[in-house]
Amino acid sequence: MKVQERTGAGNHKSSGPAQHVGERLPMSARERKPALAALAVLLILVGALGATVLVLRAGERIEVVRISADVPAGKAVTDDSMKPVMVADDPGVNYVRWEQRNALKKLQAKNTLVAGTIAIGQMFSDKAGLPDGKAFVGIALKEGQYPAGIKVGDRVSAYRVGADADKSGGSNANALIVQDAKVNDIVKGDDSTIGSGTLPVTIMVGSSDVAALTQAAAAGQVALVLVPSTTS
Structure with missing residues (x-):
């Protein structure tokens, strides 16, 4: 009896090395720059602080003298011709502050002051003056x-x-x-x-x-x- 040998050709898989498709190369960790990040945060904080200071300064108000009745040139301001009013503080403007009103009454207007005018120091003098002629x-x-x-x-x-x-x-x-x-x-x-x-x-x-x-x-x-x- 002829013994029929079975071949296991169909039962054996290729033993070759497995192929890796689309294999990615390893990536290095992103380099971080803590100094630049800290500087950016610092700039943001400085900008926010500056904006806050401007807002607060704009909100600073002082009480000054407002002329409430016409004051002729050469005349002094009286209690009846001035009232207090709140304005935004401005170092560049020589406002006459309300607490200075008693000293103001000793001065005389250089020119006619119209009611509603905010009193400025340059509007007054310690003596009356007339233009020449x-x-x-x-x-x-x-x-x-x-x-x-x-x-x-x-x-x-x-x-x-x-x-x-x-x-x-x-x-x-x-x-x-x-x-x-x-x-x-x-x-x-x-x-x-x-x-x-x-x-x-x-x-x-x-x-x-x-x-x-x-x-x-x-x-x-x-x-x-x-x-x-x-x-x-």
Whole structure:
């Protein structure tokens, strides 16, 4: 009997070395730079601190003097013409602080101060001063001799009115006394004017106009007319 040998050719697998497909090369650990990271954090903190300081500085407010009523040039501020107000502190601005108000009352305004103005040190002096060639003249005006609503700081012309106004040739142009004057002070509600029907007004004029204006004012023959304000 022929013994049939079975071959195990189909039962044996290849013994060759296994192949590795797509094998990755080992990677080195990422190099860290702790100094740069610390510097970045430091810069962030410094920036945040600077922003915080700016916000806090903007929030620093101080109490200063605000002019609450018109103050004529050469006059002092009174308790009735100033009020406290809070403003942001600014080292570059010479504010008059509220606690300095008593010292402020001893000074005089260099120019007319309008209500609502924040008081600054440069606005005041220890003595009154007038621009060169200027003078103050006081006149008492009756109703009809001044425009309604006249106020400190207005620019006005002064005319001579009455029987003597047209003596020189009958021309109304000759009645003009002052072409351009500035209202420096108005006294309203003073005890001396109650029942008199007059309004005391002080105007600033050129020195050359003082004689004619004073003469007409003494005779009660001055009328004021508003003129457009001039800009410097």
